[in-house]
Amino acid sequence: MSTLTSPKKEQILTAATRLFHERGYHATSVRDIADAVGIQGGSLYAHFESKDDVLWDIVNLSADAFFAALDPVIRSNRDTNAKLRDAIIAHIGVITRDLDAAAVYTTEWRHLATERRTEFSARRDAYESLFRDLVRVGIREGFLSPVDEAYGTLFILSALNYVYLWFRPEGRMSSEAVARMMADFIFDGLRRRTT
């Protein structure tokens, strides 16, 4: 086994990701997904044990991408200021690289079966707390205002997470430009400063 997923399985995941984003999990039938890859509804069960498994794979692959992007940033030797900015850039990068996956990761995970929803929720919390650690250290080092670290982190992630709603790869702004803009908004706010 040289690949983690067979080509057909990946096709199914890609199609399901798009459909779950467009219509939502419960408004997408197994037959819809199968149609999109040119097979019958029942044939999907040669690759997945259940519809829930498809969603589970999608959101976890997406979570993997977020962790993988953040990890080198946290391990780096840069100062907290730069780390937090890099973390924002990395996070936006994951979102813009696959908008469908980001949307499903952000909104559709709630429709996982109960046990998995709990488990996934913990993964999201773990990711959030990596960001919160950066905020905490940033405050302690005096780089950030002494805000409530939890609410400050939620503010950052709220602003970032919903970039998938309006970002368009063919638009006039690159992923990097968006990331820089968001970082500036978050660190400096919208108020004009008379320097």
Next chain:
Amino acid sequence: MSTLTSPKKEQILTAATRLFHERGYHATSVRDIADAVGIQGGSLYAHFESKDDVLWDIVNLSADAFFAALDPVIRSNRDTNAKLRDAIIAHIGVITRDLDAAAVYTTEWRHLATERRTEFSARRDAYESLFRDLVRVGIREGFLSPVDEAYGTLFILSALNYVYLWFRPEGRMSSEAVARMMADFIFDGLRRRTT
């Protein structure tokens, strides 16, 4: 007819709003809603013509609340600086007053029937453009940085709209305190300033 909605109709809307928030529109059946108010599934159709009508009423009542809260702010004679801050406070107020409704307004409107989804989308755009007008004038008057007004507005509304995810009425922060905090985040950012 002295009231816009009969008491039972309001009970149904309240229950449906909570269930649509908790489980999502498609994961909530008509029988679920009926159970929550103590009637049979079919009896719901004495009050609504369809399930879609229930969602339609919920999101439009919520939209009404957002417009009603923003209107006096825009009509006031205060300067743009104060207006934008008041708009943020008003917006947060609507969200915290009914978290379920805010959640359905923000996420479940996508499951409206096609025609209504388009119509509702226009209402959301209209609301957003009222905010954008404030941002534009704020920039022109020199109160705000010369950012892209569209992205600046999306930044504000992203940060505000998802307060429903973590705000708890019984928590340690009041709606007003949250609104002040968010306004400070948005205007001044998280970076520490050495005054």
Next chain:
DNA sequence: CCATAATACTAACAAACGTTCGTTAGGAGC
């Protein structure tokens, strides 16, 4: 006190749902 709505019930509908079934076609490996 009766006419007339409004509201509720029960039962049923057709359609769609996720899933399972037995079967089959086509390679791969011995």
Next chain:
DNA sequence: GCTCCTAACGAACGTTTGTTAGTATTATGG
């Protein structure tokens, strides 16, 4: 040439879905 495996098929399963019909019950107003 035979077996095994995978992936697909088409049909069916039992359940749930939104909705409707016919009927009963409850309130209301003249």
